[in-house]
Amino acid sequence: MYNFEFERPTTIADAVAALGGDEAQALGGGQTLIPTLKQRLAMPGKLVSLSGIPEMKGVCVNDDGAVSIGGGTPHAVVARDAAQHYPGLAALAGQIGDPAVRNRGTIGGSLANNDPSACYPAAALGSGATIVTNTREIAADDYFQGMFTTALEEGEIITEVRFPVPEAANYQKFVQPASRFALVGVFVAKYADGVRVAVTGASEEGVFRWSAAEEALSGNFTADAIKDLTVEAGGMIGDLHGSKEYRAHLVGVMTRRAVAAAA
Amino acid sequence: MTQVSMTVNGKSVSGEVEGRTLLVNFLRDHLSLTGTHVGCDTGQCGACMVHVDGDAVKSCNMLALEADGTEVATIEGQANADGSLNTIQQAFQDHHGLQCGFCTPGMVMTAAALLKDNPKPTEAEIRHYLEGNICRCTGYHNIVKAIMAASGQDVNAIAAE
Known part of the structure; x- marks a missing residue:
């Protein structure tokens, strides 16, 4: 280097x-x-x-019930300390990479990088989280702007991520076994005002919301409600690990598994 | 060059490093602690596993300057005070948990981190925790057995694969 x-x-x-x-x-x-x-x-x-900044580390619960995670908090700490407040998020953090990666990698780093196969973008978008930086607050819906692209400006730092806590949530990850990234990962979260479904690992545009599934699940939160839904293979990632069609198929499978596990 | 200081296996050490110097290079090249191996050098194989402030980390994926002020533990500090193998190391020997031995320092450090947090892991928990350590000889089976044995559990419960 x-x-x-x-x-x-x-x-x-x-x-x-x-x-x-x-x-x-x-x-x-x-x-x-x-x-x-x-x-x-x-x-x-x-x-x-950014590893020596105490004000950017740790997990806490805000007055409104949202879970706040410091941008410099490692995955292992989220897996442990968020477990009682937001189990679906903690479970996702506990599946990232391997133990050594979880001891070093941070939520802010993952979201700033916005790898199209990373796990955290699915949790942030699927929870409608707020990305807090040193200058502003960005809604997850505005934050992710395509593979490795975000709303962050040059020199802007993610200091905190705020997650509204859903009634139920689950993350299902089809692991790419060599890299331990998601071949396809789906985060489903059921809030009082509707269901959110965020998909990582699948699309060439990076993490995305599957709005047809959200609509169906908001009326009927069962795996059955989406059994006939499919996503288009066009725009999916196709590589030696899985074709576009295979990933499109997995989106449906993993979403149904997540709903079944959360419901 | 920047001064870096840390505690390694209970001893205070310091040295002059570049910004890009990796922790593993500081351990191996500056301190001559060559038990920590460089396998893939891409953060995947876990041969370079050490503990930093008690947490297992891949030392090829951490800058030496990031470890400033921390307590680092390497394979050289794992044996008992009298030089005999510690429980985990002895279990690797007893259960043939190594063949070429290249991955073994990393395996032992990962096993030590696991047993500190989870003194009686299940076989599935051991296999899950070893996801960041690659062994190309053993097929992991005897490594899992060794860690089971080191935790004082019955290794016969592990079915042959």
């Missing part, structure tokens, strides 16, 4: 200042960025580590 300067600020304000320079790049847990740097696919002049 190319060499770079390294800074490890202890406050959000210092991190924002450090990211202000040219060619500065934020470092979350590094589970994607470090392999990327090793392949020389990126050449930041400076890495600003």
Whole structure:
């Protein structure tokens, strides 16, 4: 990997200042960025580590009942500390990568990267979460803008993610066994005002909401209610791990499994 | 170059590293602790597993400067004070949990992290926890047996595959 300067600020304000320079790049847990740097696919002049900022870590419950997770919180901590507040989210965090990845990788890093096969984007979009940054609050529906693309501006940091807690939720992941990413993953969450279904790993546009399934499930929250629904294979990811048609098929299967497990 | 300091296997150490120096390179090249292996160097195989502040992490996927001020444990610190193998290491020997041995330091460190959190894991829990460690010799079966045995459980319960 190319060499770079390294800074490890202890406050959000210092991190924002450090990211202000040219060619500065934020470092979350590094589970994607470090392999990327090793392949020389990126050449930041400076890495600003977000791992030493206490105000960006931890899980808490807000007055309105929403679960807030600091942007620098590792997956393993979410899996443990969110379990009693939002079990569907904690279960998803506990399925990401492997134990070592979960000890380093962070929710902010995952959402900022927006890998089309990552798990967290499905939870954020499927929960209608709010992505809180150092400058603003972004609704999940506005945040994800296609594969590896988000609403984040240059130098903007995810400081917190707020999840409204649903009545029931479940994440079903069809694991790609070599990478442990989702070949297809579906997060289903049932709220008082309707059901949300978010799909990761499947589409060339990255995470997306399956609105036909949401509509059917909002009237009848059973796997049966969507048994005749399918998604178009066009626009799905097709690669050596699975064709477009295979992924489109899995979207239906995993959604039905998630509903059956949540209901 | 930047100064980095940490505790490794109970000893205070420090050194001068570049921003890009990985924790595994600091351990191997600066401290000559070569028991921590570099296998894939892409964060997939787990041969470089160490503990940082008690958590299992892949040291090829963490910058040395990120470990500043932490307590790091490596395979070199796992044996008992008298130099004899600890319970997990002995169980790997007893149950033939290794063939070439390249992945073994990582396997032992992962097993130690698992048993700290979950002293009596089921076979399924052991296999799930080993997802980040790759062994190309054993087929994992004897590794799982060794970890079962190290946790004081009956290994006969594991069916041959």
